[in-house]
Amino acid sequence: MAEYGYIRVSSRDQNEERQLIAMRELKIPGTHIFTDKQSGKDFDRPQYRRLVRRLKKDDILYIKSIDRLGRNYKEILEQWRVLTKEREVDIVVLDMPLLDTRRGKDLMGTFLSDIVLQVLSFVVENERANIRQRQAEGIAAAKARGVRFGRPPRPLPENFREVHRQWRNKKITLRQAAEACGMPEGTFYAKAAKFEDTTQ
Secondary structure, three states, rough: EEEEEEEEEEOOOOHHHHHHHHHHOOOOOOHHHEEEEEOOOOOOOOOHHHHHHHOOOEEEEOHHHHHHHHOOOHHHHHHHHHHHHHHOOOOEOOOOOOOOOOOOOOOHHHHHHHHHHHHHHHOOOOOOOHHHHHHHHHHHHHHOOOOOOOOOOOOOOHHHHHHHHHHOOOOOOOHHHHHHHHHHHHHHHHHHHHHHHHHO
16 A cells, blocks of 8 residues: 655646645655646646556545645546546545545445535536636626726837828838838738827
Protein backbone atom coordinates (compact mmCIF):
# COMPACT_ATOMS: atom_id res chain seq x y z
CA MET A 1 0.00 0.00 0.00
CA ALA A 2 1.30 3.44 -0.97
CA GLU A 3 -0.04 6.92 -0.23
CA TYR A 4 -0.40 9.63 -2.86
CA GLY A 5 -1.55 13.22 -2.93
CA TYR A 6 -3.19 15.12 -5.77
CA ILE A 7 -3.12 18.93 -5.97
CA ARG A 8 -4.83 21.13 -8.53
CA VAL A 9 -4.94 24.89 -8.93
CA SER A 10 -6.95 26.58 -11.68
CA SER A 11 -4.16 28.72 -13.13
CA ARG A 12 -0.43 29.37 -12.94
CA ASP A 13 -1.14 32.46 -10.83
CA GLN A 14 -2.82 30.52 -8.01
CA ASN A 15 -0.79 29.19 -5.12
CA GLU A 16 -0.91 25.51 -4.25
CA GLU A 17 0.83 26.01 -0.87
CA ARG A 18 -2.26 25.33 1.26
CA GLN A 19 -2.81 21.97 -0.42
CA LEU A 20 0.90 21.16 -0.28
CA ILE A 21 1.06 21.83 3.48
CA ALA A 22 -1.84 19.40 4.02
CA MET A 23 0.01 16.69 2.07
CA ARG A 24 3.26 17.26 3.99
CA GLU A 25 1.42 16.98 7.30
CA LEU A 26 0.34 13.50 6.18
CA LYS A 27 4.03 12.68 5.52
CA ILE A 28 3.36 11.90 1.85
CA PRO A 29 6.71 11.75 0.01
CA GLY A 30 7.31 14.53 -2.52
CA THR A 31 7.64 11.96 -5.32
CA HIS A 32 4.07 10.82 -4.53
CA ILE A 33 2.52 14.29 -4.81
CA PHE A 34 1.17 15.20 -8.26
CA THR A 35 0.24 18.79 -9.14
CA ASP A 36 -1.70 20.19 -12.10
CA LYS A 37 -2.03 23.90 -12.79
CA GLN A 38 -5.07 24.01 -15.00
CA SER A 39 -8.86 24.13 -15.02
CA GLY A 40 -10.89 21.35 -13.43
CA LYS A 41 -13.46 21.27 -16.23
CA ASP A 42 -12.21 17.85 -17.38
CA PHE A 43 -9.68 15.18 -16.43
CA ASP A 44 -7.35 15.63 -19.39
CA ARG A 45 -4.51 16.77 -17.10
CA PRO A 46 -0.97 15.39 -17.47
CA GLN A 47 -0.09 14.96 -13.79
CA TYR A 48 -3.46 13.44 -12.93
CA ARG A 49 -3.02 10.92 -15.77
CA ARG A 50 0.48 10.05 -14.50
CA LEU A 51 -0.90 9.58 -10.99
CA VAL A 52 -3.71 7.25 -12.11
CA ARG A 53 -1.20 5.08 -14.01
CA ARG A 54 0.83 4.66 -10.80
CA LEU A 55 -2.05 3.82 -8.46
CA LYS A 56 -2.33 0.18 -7.42
CA LYS A 57 -4.94 -1.77 -5.47
CA ASP A 58 -5.24 -0.63 -1.80
CA ASP A 59 -3.22 2.56 -2.40
CA ILE A 60 -4.62 5.70 -0.77
CA LEU A 61 -5.21 8.94 -2.67
CA TYR A 62 -5.54 12.17 -0.67
CA ILE A 63 -7.12 15.35 -2.02
CA LYS A 64 -7.76 18.55 -0.04
CA SER A 65 -11.34 19.08 -1.25
CA ILE A 66 -13.67 17.55 -3.83
CA ASP A 67 -13.37 20.56 -6.18
CA ARG A 68 -9.60 19.92 -6.42
CA LEU A 69 -10.46 16.64 -8.09
CA GLY A 70 -12.64 18.40 -10.65
CA ARG A 71 -15.60 20.67 -11.36
CA ASN A 72 -17.64 18.58 -13.76
CA TYR A 73 -20.34 16.65 -11.86
CA LYS A 74 -20.54 13.65 -14.20
CA GLU A 75 -16.78 13.35 -14.62
CA ILE A 76 -16.09 13.52 -10.87
CA LEU A 77 -18.51 10.64 -10.31
CA GLU A 78 -17.00 8.66 -13.19
CA GLN A 79 -13.42 9.15 -11.95
CA TRP A 80 -14.48 8.23 -8.40
CA ARG A 81 -16.02 5.01 -9.75
CA VAL A 82 -12.92 4.18 -11.82
CA LEU A 83 -10.56 4.75 -8.89
CA THR A 84 -12.57 3.02 -6.16
CA LYS A 85 -14.27 0.22 -8.09
CA GLU A 86 -11.95 -0.60 -11.00
CA ARG A 87 -8.56 0.32 -9.54
CA GLU A 88 -9.68 -0.51 -5.96
CA VAL A 89 -7.97 2.56 -4.56
CA ASP A 90 -9.10 4.35 -1.39
CA ILE A 91 -9.81 8.09 -1.61
CA VAL A 92 -9.67 10.51 1.32
CA VAL A 93 -11.09 14.02 0.92
CA LEU A 94 -9.42 15.96 3.75
CA ASP A 95 -12.01 18.74 4.02
CA MET A 96 -14.90 16.26 4.11
CA PRO A 97 -14.33 13.34 6.53
CA LEU A 98 -17.47 11.56 5.26
CA LEU A 99 -15.66 11.11 1.94
CA ASP A 100 -13.13 8.59 3.19
CA THR A 101 -13.54 5.23 1.50
CA ARG A 102 -11.31 3.50 4.10
CA ARG A 103 -14.20 3.76 6.56
CA GLY A 104 -17.44 1.90 6.28
CA LYS A 105 -16.46 -0.72 3.72
CA ASP A 106 -19.83 -2.35 4.35
CA LEU A 107 -22.86 -1.68 2.15
CA MET A 108 -24.20 1.13 4.37
CA GLY A 109 -20.83 2.93 4.50
CA THR A 110 -20.46 2.74 0.72
CA PHE A 111 -24.05 3.92 0.24
CA LEU A 112 -23.55 6.97 2.51
CA SER A 113 -20.24 7.83 0.86
CA ASP A 114 -21.84 7.65 -2.61
CA ILE A 115 -24.73 9.91 -1.54
CA VAL A 116 -22.38 12.51 -0.02
CA LEU A 117 -20.20 12.42 -3.14
CA GLN A 118 -23.18 12.95 -5.46
CA VAL A 119 -24.48 15.87 -3.39
CA LEU A 120 -21.07 17.54 -3.16
CA SER A 121 -20.32 17.02 -6.85
CA PHE A 122 -23.65 18.62 -7.73
CA VAL A 123 -22.92 21.56 -5.39
CA VAL A 124 -19.47 22.07 -6.98
CA GLU A 125 -20.85 22.16 -10.53
CA ASN A 126 -23.85 24.27 -9.52
CA GLU A 127 -21.56 26.84 -7.92
CA ARG A 128 -19.45 26.90 -11.08
CA ALA A 129 -22.57 27.60 -13.15
CA ASN A 130 -23.61 30.32 -10.70
CA ILE A 131 -20.17 31.97 -10.93
CA ARG A 132 -20.42 32.03 -14.75
CA GLN A 133 -23.91 33.54 -14.53
CA ARG A 134 -22.77 36.19 -12.01
CA GLN A 135 -19.82 37.06 -14.26
CA ALA A 136 -22.10 37.45 -17.29
CA GLU A 137 -24.55 39.59 -15.29
CA GLY A 138 -21.69 41.71 -13.95
CA ILE A 139 -20.31 42.31 -17.44
CA ALA A 140 -23.77 43.19 -18.76
CA ALA A 141 -24.34 45.62 -15.87
CA ALA A 142 -20.93 47.22 -16.41
CA LYS A 143 -21.60 47.65 -20.14
CA ALA A 144 -24.97 49.24 -19.30
CA ARG A 145 -23.09 51.74 -17.11
CA GLY A 146 -20.82 52.55 -20.05
CA VAL A 147 -17.78 50.59 -18.89
CA ARG A 148 -15.68 49.63 -21.90
CA PHE A 149 -13.78 46.35 -22.02
CA GLY A 150 -10.61 45.61 -23.92
CA ARG A 151 -7.76 47.92 -24.81
CA PRO A 152 -8.52 51.63 -25.05
CA PRO A 153 -8.60 52.92 -28.65
CA ARG A 154 -5.34 54.42 -29.90
CA PRO A 155 -5.46 58.18 -30.48
CA LEU A 156 -5.69 59.40 -34.06
CA PRO A 157 -2.34 60.39 -35.63
CA GLU A 158 -1.67 64.15 -35.78
CA ASN A 159 -2.01 64.20 -39.57
CA PHE A 160 -5.34 62.35 -39.61
CA ARG A 161 -7.58 65.43 -40.08
CA GLU A 162 -5.56 66.66 -43.07
CA VAL A 163 -5.23 63.18 -44.64
CA HIS A 164 -8.94 62.58 -44.14
CA ARG A 165 -9.76 65.90 -45.85
CA GLN A 166 -7.58 65.02 -48.86
CA TRP A 167 -9.14 61.55 -49.09
CA ARG A 168 -12.68 62.96 -48.89
CA ASN A 169 -11.84 65.44 -51.65
CA LYS A 170 -10.54 62.52 -53.75
CA LYS A 171 -7.03 63.94 -53.89
CA ILE A 172 -5.58 60.68 -52.55
CA THR A 173 -6.75 57.05 -52.57
CA LEU A 174 -7.87 55.06 -49.55
CA ARG A 175 -4.61 53.12 -49.69
CA GLN A 176 -2.53 56.30 -49.75
CA ALA A 177 -4.55 57.76 -46.86
CA ALA A 178 -4.11 54.60 -44.78
CA GLU A 179 -0.36 54.49 -45.49
CA ALA A 180 0.00 58.18 -44.60
CA CYS A 181 -1.61 57.48 -41.22
CA GLY A 182 0.32 54.23 -40.67
CA MET A 183 -2.72 51.96 -40.42
CA PRO A 184 -4.52 49.28 -42.45
CA GLU A 185 -7.12 50.47 -44.97
CA GLY A 186 -10.01 48.95 -42.99
CA THR A 187 -8.89 50.71 -39.82
CA PHE A 188 -8.57 54.06 -41.61
CA TYR A 189 -12.02 53.64 -43.14
CA ALA A 190 -13.60 52.79 -39.75
CA LYS A 191 -11.86 55.69 -38.01
CA ALA A 192 -12.88 58.04 -40.84
CA ALA A 193 -16.55 57.07 -40.36
CA LYS A 194 -16.32 57.70 -36.60
CA PHE A 195 -14.46 60.96 -37.18
CA GLU A 196 -17.20 62.14 -39.53
CA ASP A 197 -19.89 61.23 -36.98
CA THR A 198 -18.19 63.33 -34.30
CA THR A 199 -17.56 66.34 -36.53
CA GLN A 200 -21.04 66.61 -38.02
